[in-house]
Amino acid sequence: MRIVSGIQPTSQLHIGNYLGAIKQWIPLQEKNECVFFVADLHALTIPYDPEKLQQAIKETVIAYIAAGLDPEKSIIFVQSQVKEHAELGWLLNTICPIGELQRMTQYKDKSKKFKENINAGLLDYPVLQAADVLLYKGEAVPVGKDQEQHVELIRSLAKKFNQKFASPASSLGGGGGITFKEPASLILKEGGKIMSLTDPKKKMSKSDDPKSCIFLFDSPEDITKKIMSAETDSGKEVRYNITKKPGISNLLTIYSLLTGKTTQQIEKEFTGKGYGEFKKSLAEVTVQYLEPFRRKQKELATREVYLQEILRKGAGRALTIAQETMKEVKQKMGLS
Ligand code: TYM
16 A cells, blocks of 8 residues: 655654654554655744754654654655645645635634734645645555544545546546545544643644643653643542543553553553552653654764755655656646
8 A cells, every 4th residue: 555644844743743643654664655754845834934944854854763764664755855746736726625625624723823824825735735645646644633634635636636637538648547546544543632731622732832742852851740740630540531531531542552551451550549650650651662762863863964865765766656646647637
């Protein structure tokens, strides 16, 4: 299968990005053709500092590799280095009903959050995301739950394109038949939506207060501090109950995903012990889990040439596939 996914270099990556997306990517590399990129063009749709963008891109690539992506197995590159993303994005714009974009939850949320900067890119964001996946004829998109609606739109645009431009009577040289497969979203039942540490009713988000997120490269002290002060619920019992105990349930989910134990096993382990003891143990588990990530990050931060080489090769491999798709798309659309 061809797998495609990406992350915006809008801040450091947090444990929600890892547990919802990257953790799925690692085993997928073994038996699939995987395309993982840094979505820098998407990151331009919210306020950002151009002087810091290159560093943020580099840190995202480092996070990918430190978390276990293997550049020998996966195609890793920066989105803006393969111009076909923007080109296909434009072409798909011409078949995307504007109403579909206006009803996107993320567009509505972000236009509330960034009232001063509701740019056309923010609305058009999911079309570029469709181009990211369809350019490689992606069949599955491993993401967190917040991206489900965007992947639905990708499927709908793939279908529309196929219907509109692949009629059996096609005399365009590209032949009839189906251009794009409709990609499935791969969303984990556990981990697909990790909640904020300071407000467990909201998802953990890069653009919120740093105290609400555990970043992948946080120091052991910061991890411990954040977990110990995470918002918990009234009562003392460590029990999974998403409606009555959203705070503890979120911490239990993280504990479970990092240790491989079920929430029931963890509840049993902490029977008769309070929230404090549970949080202390979660802090230790998290610090230990992320320790190799921090080590790898330090090592990679000094290997500029190696990173550049990974991105150069990745962009080259991506371009080969992208150009082939664009040739077919342009023929079908009457552009060549
Ligand atoms: P982004 O950069 O917001 O997030 C990256 C990935 O992390 C997931 N995620 C979470 N998962 C669980 N719990 C959370 N609290 C949490 N927060 C974020 C996201 O679902 C995502 O998988 N539009 C995308 C980037 C993108 C993309 C693509 C993804 C651009 N083109 C093509 C897939 C395919 C985004 O904003 O992700």
